[in-house]
Amino acid sequence: MPLNTDRFLADLDTVRRIGAYKTGVHRPTFSADDIESRRWLAGRMEEAGLDVTIDGIGNVFGRHRGPGPHLLSGSHIETQNYAGWLDGVLGVIGALELARAGLPVDVCAYCDEEAHWGDFIGSRSLIGEFSEADLDAARNRYTGEPLRPALEAVGLAGRKRITIDPARYKGALEMHIEQGTQLENAGLRIGVVTGIVxxxxxxxxxxxxxxxxxxxxxxxxxxxxxxxxxxxxxxxxxxxxxxxxxxxxxxxxxxxxxxxxxxxxxxxxxxxxxxxxxxxxxxxxxxxxxxxxxxxxxxxxxxxxxxxxxRSEAAICDPGIVKAFSAAAESLCPGAWQAMPSGAIHDSQILARKLPVGMLFVPSIGGISHHWSEDTKREDLIMGMKVLEEGARRFLAS
Known part of the structure; x- marks a missing residue:
């Protein structure tokens, strides 16, 4: 199935309306708008033919039904308070489009990367490193409210938490906005991430x-x-x-x-x-x-x-994924990309404890993120999606 960048952009535009604030979004974890966005995403995953679960920590997980080797791809769908419309969700919708384009991809929106309730509770739970004691200890960083009653209030209490089997995956991919000015200042369109600081x-x-x-x-x-x-x-x-x-x-x-x-x-x-x-x-x-x-x-x-x-340790991106993304970028936007580290932390840093990981960046206008004026040119969003798909295909074939 061909890549459909119009559908990709349309989904980004749809989800930005859930919790819209000025030109950005206010969708903190487990708010009504956040839960609406997770249910919306689950519906889109089902339409794509994935087996979908919203698990007991809030991860939205779509499992590919066919044979492997498989990739895991995604990011987060909640936002910082009164923040941007692309931080996180770009990687989720990009992963969904990979699945719709026929790639053997499990898609995940990792819950609470933005740390409203703790540090990476969704991705840590997914790799089996968020215990019941951790869940008991988790609190909302603004109100002090315990996590367990919040899960009960949104209907997630008692649900099983998904734990991935690393043997299922050849690697994990994440597309994200840069959240800095390096690409824009250099007039570049793609950043191939070498590691997360x-x-x-x-x-x-x-x-x-x-x-x-x-x-x-x-x-x-x-x-x-x-x-x-x-x-x-x-x-x-x-x-x-x-x-x-x-x-x-x-x-x-x-x-x-x-x-x-x-x-x-x-x-x-x-x-x-x-x-x-x-x-x-x-x-x-x-x-x-x-x-x-x-x-x-x-x-x-x-x-x-x-x-x-x-203290969090650096996560070095997998050389095979970096090679595949670099080749895809040079093929699709020759001379308009660079290899670079990620100065921000992401769920991929957690997944790297169990899986080979790789990330792609698209430029952020003015370097702005964690603010409602965050934005990226639509042509750069499309280029990011194309490089993500081509890089995924090259890595799977390697």
Whole structure:
């Protein structure tokens, strides 16, 4: 069956209307709009001849009925709050179109990649790494609501959770928007992903002395807020000495206590993270972080304590999939593609623990994502779909 890019675009346009917000979408996991989109997707999968299940964690899984070797393909269908219309869903509808074009593909919308209820609960469950204890512990990151009652409220409680058999699959594919400016700035149309970066996240707690802003002299003060600012300035100065070209680092949270205008902060908490594909680079950055904290403690009146709170390892994409995608890109848009790492994390990073994985990127206009103005040119969406299909066929034939 031939690839139908008009049908592919029409489905993207249909699902963007479910939970529409301005030009984007607000469809958080297990909201009414999210459940509507999952049921809509299940219907489209059934029309494509797949055996469909919405499982006990919310994964929408369409199983190919024919012989293999099989591919697993998909992404996520929920969104960040008040965010874009392509992040995630592009890979889901692209996978569905692969199945409709006759490829031996199991299609999955992995639940909650956007972490409303935890870290990759859908894909972790799919590979057997999300236990019942994990489910009990999961909470909504905005409200603190437990996950189990939420599953019951949307009719998923008691359903079996699907666990894949890795032996069924030759590999797993995911198409996604870039969520950055590298392709657009270079005038390119396709990114063949070489790997998904590692992330290390740390909490830095600084202890000072809460006191009155008027009665306490500058000489006497132990201002945790000023120590935090100076420490972060030192990190921003030192990290470029040890990082690589695509390394990034982020101060995602600074919290002062008591956070009042007329009180000297007695405590500051920083959440700091960094990303790169190379283990050596990550190790250098971590070493630099530890040295900066030690130097801060040498200089400052307010001691800082460093605590690691999160670590995900890099996932290197399968060389066979990279080769197939590269050949497909060169065939369909010669000279208008590049190999590149993914600076964002995706479900493919979880699936890589069990399967060979590969990803394709299409450009993001202005690099914007996680915002309702996120967009990609329709001709780039079509090119991404064509390269995904051609790459899948080449990989299956290899």
């Amino acid at each position: 590692a992330i290390r996240q740390f909490r830095i707690t600084i202890t000072g002395q809460q006191d009155h802003t008027g009665g306490t002299t500058m000489r006497e003060r132990r201002d945790a807020g000023l120590t935090a600012v100076r420490l972060l300035g030192m990190l921003d100065h030192e990290f470029p000495r040890v990082c690589a070209e695509r390394s990034v680092w982020t101060t995602g949270r600074i919290a002062l206590e008591p956070n009042a205008p007329m009180i000297i902060p007695g405590r500051a908490e920083i959440v700091f993270s960094f990303r790169d594909l190379s283990v050596d680079v990550m190790d250098r950055m971590e070493d630099c972080l530890r040295r900066v904290v030690a130097e801060s403690n040498r200089r400052e009146r307010c001691p800082a304590v460093l605590e690691e709170i999160g």
